[in-house]
Amino acid sequence: MTAPVQRSDDVVRTLETRAREIREKTIRLGVQSGSTHFGGSLSMVDILVVLYFHVMRIDPKRPQWEERDRFILSKGHGATSYCPVLATAGFFPDSKMDDINHLGSAFGMHIDMRKIPGVDMSTGSLGHGLPVAVGMALADRVRKKSRRVFCLMGDAEQNEGSIWEAAQAAGHFKLGRLCAIVDRNRYSSEGDTEEILAIEPLHEKYAAFGWNVRRLDGHSIPALLDAFAALPTSDRAKPTAIVADTVKGKGVSFMEAGATWHYGALSEEDEARALADIRGSAADGGGNRPR
Amino acid sequence: MPYGTTYNVDTLELLTSYEGYGRTLVELGTAHPEVVVLTADLSRSTRATDFFAAFPERAFNLGIAEQNMVGCAAGFAASGLVPFVINIATFQTMRSFEQIRSDFGYPRLKGVFMSIWSGLSGGYVGATHHAIEDMALMRLIPNMAVLAPANAEDTAAATRAAYDYPGPVYIRIANGMDPSGNEGNPLVLGTMATTHEGTDATIIACGTQVADANRAARRLADDGITVRVLYCHTVKPLDTAAVLAAARDTRAIVTVEDHTTIGGLGGAVAETLADAGAAARLVRLGVPDTYAPIGYAPELYAHFGYDADGIVRAVRQATSGSG
Numbered sequence: 305m306t307a308p309v310q311r312s313d314d315v316v317r318t319l320e321t322r323a324r325e326i327r328e329k330t331i332r333l334g335v336q337s338g339s340t341h342f343g344g345s346l347s348m349v350d351i352l353v354v355l356y357f358h359v360m361r362i363d364p365k366r367p368q369w370e371e372r373d374r375f376i377l378s379k380g381h382g383a384t385s386y387c388p389v390l391a392t393a394g395f396f397p398d399s400k401m402d403d404i405n406h407l408g409s410a411f412g413m414h415i416d417m418r419k420i421p422g423v424d425m426s427t428g429s430l431g432h433g434l435p436v437a438v439g440m441a442l443a444d445r446v447r448k449k450s451r452r453v454f455c456l457m458g459d460a461e462q463n464e465g466s467i468w469e470a471a472q473a474a475g476h477f478k479l480g481r482l483c484a485i486v487d488r489n490r491y492s493s494e495g496d497t498e499e500i501l502a503i504e505p506l507h508e509k510y511a512a513f514g515w516n517v518r519r520l521d522g523h524s525i526p527a528l529l530d531a532f533a534a535l536p537t538s539d540r541a542k543p544t545a546i547v548a549d550t551v552k553g554k555g556v557s558f559m560e561a562g563a564t565w566h567y568g569a570l571s572e573e574d575e576a577r578a579l580a581d582i583r584g585s586a587a588d589g590g591g592n593r594p595r
Numbered sequence: 596m597p598y599g600t601t602y603n604v605d606t607l608e609l610l611t612s613y614e615g616y617g618r619t620l621v622e623l624g625t626a627h628p629e630v631v632v633l634t635a636d637l638s639r640s641t642r643a644t645d646f647f648a649a650f651p652e653r654a655f656n657l658g659i660a661e662q663n664m665v666g667c668a669a670g671f672a673a674s675g676l677v678p679f680v681i682n683i684a685t686f687q688t689m690r691s692f693e694q695i696r697s698d699f700g701y702p703r704l705k706g707v708f709m710s711i712w713s714g715l716s717g718g719y720v721g722a723t724h725h726a727i728e729d730m731a732l733m734r735l736i737p738n739m740a741v742l743a744p745a746n747a748e749d750t751a752a753a754t755r756a757a758y759d760y761p762g763p764v765y766i767r768i769a770n771g772m773d774p775s776g777n778e779g780n781p782l783v784l785g786t787m788a789t790t791h792e793g794t795d796a797t798i799i800a801c802g803t804q805v806a807d808a809n810r811a812a813r814r815l816a817d818d819g820i821t822v823r824v825l826y827c828h829t830v831k832p833l834d835t836a837a838v839l840a841a842a843r844d845t846r847a848i849v850t851v852e853d854h855t856t857i858g859g860l861g862g863a864v865a866e867t868l869a870d871a872g873a874a875a876r877l878v879r880l881g882v883p884d885t886y887a888p889i890g891y892a893p894e895l896y897a898h899f900g901y902d903a904d905g906i907v908r909a910v911r912q913a914t915s916g917s918g
Contacts, residue, residue, distance in 0.1 A: 370675075374674075416701075416702075417673070417702050418702055418703070424673065425669070425670075425673055425698075425702070426697070426698075426701055426702045428697070429693060429697050431662075432666055432693075432694065432697065432698060434666075435662065435663040435664075435665070435666020435667050435669075435670070435694070435698075436666045436667070436669045436670040436673065436698060437670060438663065438666070438667050438670060439666060439667030439668060439669060439670020439671045439672075439673075439674070439678075440670035440671075440673065440674050441670070442655065442667060442670070442671065443631075443670060443671045443674035443675075443676050444674065446631060446652060446653055446671075446676060447674070447675075447676070465662070466662040466663060466666065466694075469660035469662055469663035470663045470666065470667075472658070472660065472663075473657060473658070473660065473663055473667065476658075
């Protein structure tokens with residue numbers, strides 16, 4: 305499954321198509337769920353797609369393959385797009401998610417590593433992912449493995465103190481194979497992160513903790529490809545933080561238009577509008593549209 | 596040997612509990628390359644120094660950042676390593692409780708949480724450092740085993756057993772100067788060891804209180820009161836059969852723990868008796884629902900009535916008159 309990170313128009317087009325496919329599946333799974341975290345699930349789709357369909361060394365036929373790169377979804381409430389990514393990558397068939405939320409299902413609002421093939425860590429409670437990622441990177445150093453560890457966090461999650469404990473440790477131990485990504489969609493459950501408890505300047509904060517920081521458009525496939533291609537190969541280097549500016553509810557116009565779609569349910573009519581929006585976005589060429 | 600004084604290891608007949616696990620960690624580290632040790636700037640205080648010296652590439656001082664340390668430990672465990680996380684009991688169980696619960700208990704990852712200064716054993720350290728809730732908190736976590744060995748030998752045995760246990764394990768020891776209590780009996784997880792036999796009452800004790808329980812039983816025997824002493828090194832999973840047998844065989848049960856009487860050993864025994872509808876007088880000795888004052892540990896145990904004198908008093912009372 306290993307593919308060198310490279311940026312060609314074909315690769316970009318393929319990944320953009322994949323992203324639309326995942327967004328459609330996210331809407332469908334969200335509707336099936338009744339209600340879900342649509343906004344934050346849609347904002348991180350392009351990041352997941354680039355990682356799972358181009359960057360990460362994985363083998364969906366062998367979810368426990370020792371040499372695989374690790375991925376931790378610290379914002380575990382993004383399951384509504386993450387699980388379709390795993391299914392589409394081949395870890396399990398889409399139909400496995402049919403019983404989502406029902407008694408005994410492997411699938412619910414958050415993710416369980418013991419039940420869902422491809423999930424490297426159970427998450428749900430915010431602030432837990434980065435410490436675990438730091439431990440995985442240290443474990444790779446102990447075991448002399450050259451795996452990468454990716455950790456995707458929410459932006460409001462940056463309010464959690466445990467994130468900064470882990471950020472200190474990653475910088476201190478120079479975990480070059482650790483890459484943290486912040487899905488900077490600007491809104492938490494109740495509003496603008498800068499009005500609730502400001503997290504900026506994120507770039508300067510991670511830099512001060514000893515990280516190499518990049519800030520980019522989290523919906524630009526080429527920008528994401530470039531950033532991942534530039535990750536250090538050495539174990540002992542600055543860890544990388546990617547602050548990915550995204551739009552909450554990306555791809556669905558009425559979800560992008562405000563902070564109201566952190567969590568919710570879609571009517572049948574809205575579902576149709578959402579799917580039409582996503583399919584229509586093929587003509588936009590992706591990218592981060594101005595709000 | 597009075598508490599709170601400087602001691603010389605060479606003058607002790609027995610090892611301290613610190614040395615019990617300290618040496619065992621080196622032994623495990625030698626046999627198993629996947630063993631790693633993590634501390635929050637406490638490698639010296641917890642005597643993890645032997646492991647740090649022997650395996651520097653597998654020993655991590657993660658600074659005073661307990662939540663990150665336990666999260667990291669989960670990352671190690673999810674990568675096939677076996678982390679031993681060593682900390683002071685109160686910070687171990689409370690500052691990083693959710694990480695232990697959600698990052699270890701929930702995915703049933705294998706890891707060992709080794710805690711020092713359990714109960715009031717820190718004495719004059721004060722309420723911030725007294726760990727009187729640790730067993731109750733750890734008992735709450737599904738998949739977690741909770742161990743309270745009585746002495747150095749059993750601390751070593753518990754550490755070995757924890758390595759083999761298929762899930763997270765919590766081990767509490769006191770201030771390291773733990774008296775003896777169970778020499779010669781192998782420690783079998785999930786059981787209670789009978790260290791004294793009798794029919795008038797049963798004392799169920801864990802940790803360093805086992806020594807006082809045995810002392811109390813010998814003194815009571817002089818007065819014609821025969822007491823069974825059960826050494827409960829495994830508070831979870833609890834040997835419920837031993838509890839119910841004690842309820843059947845003796846008139847009263849007295850639990851003794853260096854812990855709040857809520858939710859720990861006494862709580863577990865009370866639940867077991869109530870669930871079974873067993874008729875027995877139960878007295879729970881330990882720290883009542885309060886914070887402890889400053890004092891040396893033996894003074895605090897006497898203050899709250901769970902030193903040997905207090906246990907004798909409690910058994911006499913429980914076995915006298917109407918019971």
